[in-house]
Amino acid sequence: MVLEILLSGGYGVGEGNQVYSIRQLVDSVNGLRIEIFSREHAPPHFHVSKGNTNATFSITDGHHLNGEIGSREKALVQWWFARSQAKLLRIWNETRPSGCQVGPIHISGA
Structure with a gap:
């Protein structure tokens, strides 16, 4: 039952049975949902x-x-x-599970 709730609620299970969030809501602007997905492909991006x-x-x-x-x-x-790139980078870097194709990113000045 708990596993079903986790998997249907936006969570996944990775290496070593690590539970991670599949989607991370970064912000909402006038109804637009800005999200980062955990296991992403290059280039680093947000949805x-x-x-x-x-x-x-x-x-x-x-x-x-x-x-x-x-x-x-x-x-x-x-x-x-333009006003939130630092927040976006922080959340991106905090939500990288082990084995993610695109690891943490660092941009000077952000």
Whole structure:
């Protein structure tokens, strides 16, 4: 029962039976959910979702990588990113499980 709750609630089990969060909510801006997924592929990125919006953005420079997002929402994400990159990097680095393809990242000045 506990395992079912964990797996259906956004958690996974990794090496050595380590429980980790699959998704980490970083922030919410005007209804846009900004999340980081634990076991990610390169390049380091974050996810933005709301209704029909489902897009990814680079953690290193904030540019839109792919997915559907309106120009107004994209501008809002880029505004948020300019003010929140340090928070985004901190949460990214804190949520890397062992064996993640993309480990911690460090950007000077962020």
